[in-house]
Structures are given as C-alpha cells and as structure tokens.
Amino acid sequence: MITETITSSLSKALEDLGVSSSPTQINLEQPANKDHGDWSSNVALATAKTAGWVPRELAMKIAEMINSDLPSGVESVSVAGPGFINFAVSPEWLHHVLQVAIEQGTTEFGKTDIGHGKRVNVEFVSANPTGPLHAGHARGACYGDSIANILQAVGFDVQREFYVNDRGLQMSLFAESLLAFKSGSIVPENGYGGAYVEEWSREMPNGLSIQGALDWGCKYAIDDQRQTLEMIGIVFDSWFSERSMVDSGAIEKTMADLENNNASYLEDGATWLKSSDYGDDKDRVLVKSDGEFTYLTPDVAYHRDKFSRADWLINVWGADHHGYIARMEAAMEALGHEAEQLTVTITQLVKLVRSGEEVRLSKRHGDIIELREIVEEIGPDATRFMYLLQSVDTKQTFDLDLAASKVMDNPVFYVQMAHARIRSIQNKAETLGIWPSRSSDADLSLLEHERELEILRNLFNFSDIVQLSARELAPHKIAVWLRELATSVHGFYHDCYVVGETVPPELTSARLQLVEAARIGLVSGLDLLGVSAPDSM
Template sequence: MKEKIAFLVKQALESALAAGDLQPVDPSPSIILQTPKIAEHGDFTTNIAMTMAASQKRSPQEVARIIMDHLEDSDHMLSKMEVAGPGFINFFITRRKWYEVLRTVHDEDKAYGTSEVGRGKTVQIEFVSANPTGPLHVGHGRCAAVGEILAAILKATGYEVEKEYYVNDSGRQIRTLGESVFVRYQQLLGKTLDLPADGYQGSYIKDLARILLDQEREGLLDMPEEEAITFCAKFAAKKILAGIREDLNAFHVSFDRWFCEQSLYNSGTVQKVIQDLKDRDIIYEDEGALWFRTRDFGDEKDRVVVRANGVETYFASDIAYHKDKFERKFDRVIDIWGADHHGYVRRVSASIQALGYDGDRFQVLLVQLVNLVRDGKPVTMSTRAGEFVTLKEVIEEVGRDAARFLFLLRHYDSPLDFDLGLAKKESNENPVYYVQYVHARISNILKKAEERGYKDICWDEDFPELINLPEEIQLIKLMAQYPEVVVQSALLMEPHRIPFYLKELAGAFHAYYHDRNKHKVVSDDVRLSGARLYLVAAIRIIVRNGLALMGVSAPEMM
C-alpha cells in the first residue's frame, strides 16, 4: 500500500517537472512515506514538499499544492489528500482499498511478508563460532537466536543465505584444553599436580577425563607428554563440539557449513596469505615476530600475526578465513560476535581491505551480553571457576520458544537481562505466550466454526459491508504493515522489530476479541460470521509467519 502511494507521488513529481511547474533538482529527491502516529494525519504522509522547498525557492505549501495537482489517483485509492502543518502531504486511503490487504494475506498465505528486495544477492552469516573448549552459555544462545532469525529474515526478503559456524580447532586454547584434561586424567590416577594457570576449571573437564580414563585406561601415561596432551586435546575438542552441535540442534539452530580452522593450515592457506602480505610489505618482521600493519587501516596499533616462537595467532587464521569467505563470492559477509570481541573488529576489517576487498561488503554485528536473572535477582556466575549456567540448562528450564522470544525481544545492541522466572511464567507478564495465545485462540475459533458448518472461508464481495468497525479497519491496517516490518528488519539488520510487531498485532487482536458482545466472530449471522472468520484467519496467518521467522512454534492449543 505504501509503495503504491509512493509511486503515485513519484509520478506526480515527474509530471510536475515535465509541465515545468517544478524545477529539476539534482539529485532527484527520494520519496519517503511515513505512517503518522495520529489518525487525523491520514494513513500515510510525506515530507517531500518540505525537503524540496528550499531548492524550488517556494514555500513548502506551494510545492505540496503543485505535487497534489499533478497526482493522478487512477485506481481511486484515496478518499482525501491534504496539505497540513508545515507542509506535509497527508493521504487518506479509501476504506474499500484496505480490504485488498485482507485478500492479499489469504492469497499469499505462507508467502505473505516475503519480498524480493534482496533478490540475486548472496549473504554469508557466520555466528556462534564458540571455541570447542567448553559448553555453550546463554550469551552464545543469544547470538544463535539473532543469527538464526537474521538468516530467516534475509531469506524472506529474497537473499540467498548461507549460515556458517567457524570452529577454532587449533591453536593455543585447544592446547590448553588438552593440558587441562590431561591433568585431570592424571589426578584420577592418583597423581598430585595442578591445572596450568590458564587452564579450564569447569567440572566438565573432569567429566571428560573420566570418560577418557574409561576408554583408554592408563594408556596415556605411556605416551610422551606432548603426544598425550595432543591426544587429550583432540579427544576433548571433539566431544565438546559434539555437545555444542547437540545443544544447537535442541535450540533448532542449524548451519549450512562447519568450517574448521585446522583446514586452513592443512591446505597451506594461512602460510600463503602471510607470504603474500609479506611480499606486499603489509606484514613485516619486528623483534622476531610478524606484524600486520593494521594501523594503516585505522587500528590503534599493529597486530601480531606470527609470534616470535613461530606460532601463529588466531588473527593469522582469521585473515585466511575471511579471504576464503570473500573468494566464495558472497555479496555480503556478516559476522555475529559477542560484544566483548569488539576490539577485534577493526583488525579483521583491516585485513579484508588489505586483501583488496570492499570493506562495505563486510559487517560485524556485536551482540551485547546477557545477564541471567531469576525473579529480578542476578544469578551469580563465576566464569573463572568455570561455574556458569549453560544454554542447555536454560532451554531445559524455560523451553525453546520462551528462550528464543526473549533473546530476540531486545535490540542486539543493548544488554539483556534474561529472567528465568519470567520466562516460565504463564501470565501476561510473559510476552511469549501473549503472542502464541493469539494463534491458539484463533485456531480454536476456526475449529469451533468448522464444527458449526463453516467449511471454506473465502473472500466475498459482501465483506466490505460487513467488516466495517473502526477496530476492524485498524486491524487490517496493522496487517498491511507486516511486509514492511520484515523488509525494515532485513535492511537495518534489526530482528527485534519482528517480535515487537507481533506484540502489537497480538494486543490489537486480544482487545478486539475480548469485546465479544460487539465482535463475536461466530454468531447466528452467517454472512457476518464468514467475514469475521476471514479477518481472524488472516491474523493467524501473520502471527504464524512471524513466529516462524523467529523459530518459535505457533501452537493450536496451549
């Protein structure tokens, strides 16, 4: 609907230019239509006359008047058009036109809300990518939810999307993991020795050591220490990664590809990239280490790629990894990281530019941390001691739907207090059920209607006469906004817009439903019932589609 009006304005503008009533301006102004907050200001409004006034050397009102004179409403969409306030042009859509939205929702059904804005473009989203050195925690869960819905939203808007998990299965942390497990293993055999200072403290390390002991008996003691540590590292990383995959499966998060860091070393890619950059003097040697000139790309200081001891840093493989991504010809490459990695952004984007790729094609979304709360009180966690609540535990306690919904209910840019008590509450404090309840309620209405003989709910020319209460028109107007919400959340990469919209639609429906004397859907009036069933069925379609984007179930019964 909005696009249609924008198109009319564009035509009017062109017509005014052709007639010489307005002077051409460069660049041609972009037409922005807004939905006013106040009903008296119409269904749509544009500030185009105000933005053009200065270059036209006329008052905004004059410009507005000229545009309006040239606007040809060939489809009879408008019931009224006016210049208002400082120079807004307000458009009032004729009531009959809104019913087309209702038909569109039914006709497009599962496709309602999808669009083609991203058509022909490919996007890669890398997210979670937690090191296989410990189980996923709530913070990873939030990243997983954000990445998953963002991928869904981009797909819905026509992009070709590939989801990827980058596995850091080599390097120092993996070695430390091996050392930690080996120490615990030896402790189980009665040896007294301590974890290394930077070792992993969590109890899961002891569990792994026990499994290892059951499996290998005392065999590791016969190996040279290095070999034993490597063995432990590989064993532990494999087990932990399997656990991570299991947890993500349970959370209904899936990846198209699991990309192993080690493969970049095995194929020689890392070594080759480093050599190339050395040849181009982007990497240089100082005090025995190899440094990347990230400072030339806006970083605070140059960064080490290969340490003096000859061991590569993670940055080295990350350069090779991102080069690989760009070589796979994605139009856009999106990384989703925890906000605590923000110091790393400039480094990676510097390397991408140094490799000759357009930095605008690369974006990092920094997801702020999650504070776990129970009934308003913070849940104490000590990361140092390895005592934290895992994603698995959270999902088991509150359920997948609640977890996902609450993770997505904030802008990823703002820290999230995740309240375990609230997430489980079956009351109006909990927004998850509020939205799901709409789906269940409407499903129930449709079931009841079917029992009473309403089989095929389809459009009838009578509907405009039957669905005409202001609150019904209001519901239709809200439904008309849904596709635009999806597009906006895709373009701005702001998934939280979906649950916010759904909450609003749910609120409007609950209010409508509740005034049952006035709005009873299934009544003795057969024609009216048919019309209202058509209306609520459309709402159900949108709620279902929106929840599907979020990966939240749409129950028929609760």
C-alpha cells in the same frame, strides 16, 4: 498498491508546478494520529525551500491539484500543520492486503527478492570447542540465526556457519586438563578446571595421548554444542574447522599473499601485519617470536575462504571482540577486499536476573550458566523471543523468572496466545462446517470495524518491516511488530465475534478470512524469529 498511486500523483503535481524533486524526497508515512488521514507526505516541506515556495502554500497547491482529479481509492486530500499533505483512503487497499496474505500463505507472505540471490555467509556463535555453550553465547546464537532467516526472506542465498577453533593454545590446555582429571593429577595453570571437565573426562577413554585427548574433547564439545543449539532450533550449514586450514596450507598462502602485498614485515622475531596502514590503531602480530600463529592469522585465512564462497560476510561477535574488528577489516583490505563486503555486528552483554538478583557469569568454575539450563528452564520459544525482543546494540537485562512465567508479563505467551485464539476460532468454525471456505465467497467490504482495520494495517506493514529489519540486521523489529499485531488481534477478539448467533453469516465469512490473514502474519513473523506458533497454549 495505494502507496504507488499516491506517490505518482504527488510526483505529477510537483512536475506540473515545475518543482523539481527526486523520488527519495517523496516520503509517505502512516500518521500516528488518525485525524491526519491514512497516509501523509512531507514532500512540500522538503522541496519548498529550494523551489522558492512557502511550504504550506505549496502543499495547498498540490492538494488542490490532486483533489481536482482524485486517483481511484483516494477519498480526499488535505493540508495540515506546517505543510503536510494528508490522504484519506478507502479501505479497499487494506482488503487487498488480506487477499495477498491468504494467497501467499505462510511460505510467501512478506517475502521479497531485494537480495537477488546474493550469497551471504553469516558466521555466529563460533564458541571454542572447550566446553558447553553458556548464557553468554545465547544472544549471538538467536540473533545470528534470526538475521539469517530474515535475509533469506528478502532473497539472499544464506549460509549459516560456525567457526571451530580446533587448534591452538586453548585446545592444548583443554586436552591437558581432561588428561589431568582423568589421571587425578593437577590441572595445568590457565587450564580448564570446571566441573564439566571432570564429568567429561570420566567418559573419555583411557590411555589417550595429548593429541588423542584433544581430538576426543573437541568432538565431544562440538556434539554438545550442536545438541544445545538444536534445542532452540538452530542448525548450521557448515562447521568450519580451523585445523583444516593448517592441513590445506591456506594459512601459509595467506601469509605469502600479505607479504606480496607489502602488508607484513618482520620485527623482534615476529611477523607483523601493517594494520595501521588500513585504519587500525597499531600493527598486529601474525606470527609470534616462538613461531606460533596468533589467533588472528588463521582467522584471516578463514575469512578469505569465506570470500571464495560468498559475496558478503556477516560476523556476529560479542562485545568483548569489538577491538578485534579493525584488525580484521585491515587484513581484508590488505588482501584486496572491499570494506562493505564485511559486516561485523557486535552484540552487547546480557545481564541475567533471577528473583530480582543478578546471576553472575563468572569464569570461576561451577558458576557458569549453561545455555542448556536456560532452555530447559524457560523453553526454546521464550529463550529465542526474549533474546530477540530488543536491539543487540543495547545491554540487555534478561529476567529468567519473567521468561519462565506463563502469565501476561511474558511477551512470547502474549503473541503465541493470539495465534492460539485464532486457531480456536477456526476449530469452532470447522465443527460448524463453515471453515475452511473459499476466499471468493467472502465480501471483504464488510470489514469496517476499527479493530479489523487495525489488524489489516499491521499486515500491510509486514513486508516493509521485514525489509527494514534485513537492511539494519535488526530482528527485534520483527518482534516488536509481532507484539503489535498480537495486540490488535486480542483487541479484535474482544470486540468482534467471528462465530456466533449474533453475527450475520456474511460477516462471519469475512472475519474468517481476516483471522486467517492475521494467523498467516503471526506465523510468518514468528518463523523469522525461530519461534513456534502453537494451536493451543
């Protein structure tokens, strides 16, 4: 790889000059300004001070040394600005990327093994089984599934998990609400009065007990949620039942262990977790004075169970659960787990906009926008791409009109269109009998056009982008990269014909390889986001 060649030549020059440097100080980047070469290093700026050099003089010296014995593939070295060392490189390194992409194909391109098979459990959505999924669940759903994809791509052993809160006060209220609608009586205070409850109650069998209604409603809700998730291609490996831990005694076991670790105490008739000993603002109740568990207690037991099955836990929670992080981390520490074994990602709220007006997500019954409605309105691909296009750290404004539109406003169409155009080229080549062809037939050195090189530069970066988005749990970096690749494909399409009377056959062969590599890049990136790559739009 060209970057390794450059890094080692820099490190050798530094060594010869007696400048000590750690490998992390030798950074390479691709300058935004093409006048600054293909690759650039700031190592002279980073090391000059401690080594007693003037940065620019150190850079000049290094450049001189490397220039006197240029590594293969490097055409020239120069110094610019305060002491950047800039490398001009022959395009072979980019042609190499093309071959890699085609050899690896969509199943391998961009994949690495930095995870070393470490088991990671990604828990997301985990909506209460008391109703359909709504718009508020969508961001966490798309995000969680995509980071699971990305972590898999970099070599983690990933489990997707949905925690089902199938017991407790909310479930009882839900069951009572179903029964109330069924019998035509008044829905209990703090119960569920939404229109869907009435609809569901009509399908519920007559004569059920509270427990019977609870069981029926829970199953109905889970089935509904599962179907909605499948509409956007999300399939969980496991649906973990909270109630199962009551039956198994896991909750009592956790309570006992907390007590043994001196992490809980009795006061005012309740059992408290000493979470303030572990960084939380205050202690938290585990068992209420009425003998019921709080929400926290089974959840702590649940996290222990996850730790018995995974080395690293990721929780995707909505912004309204932010205050809950400290107490869960405290509980895990009290039970002997390391802080870095649990990562909680908070997704900020999404504001839905339609026709320029905010769509209110009120809890008042009837006003809830179901996720199913959104998917039916704009389609699964637009749903996923739009939610994943920006960082979950920021509040998102999601324009339903824009997502539903089939014009340029819509980024998902822009990216998918790039793929469709490539397929269109390939179809044409196929009818002429020149595709598929063997890559060894093509002379890749013919690929010199700036448009061609731009595509290749993007493809070169893919693996790094995947690793970065895994490290930062940031799928939007993939989405942004896809848009850039699509831009370069559209530009290429416009300026460079692949198949045509004016194009020499050798160039056609080389460009057919190029568009196939670009196609592999598009499909690979879209796969990580769970978005399809259609042959035609």
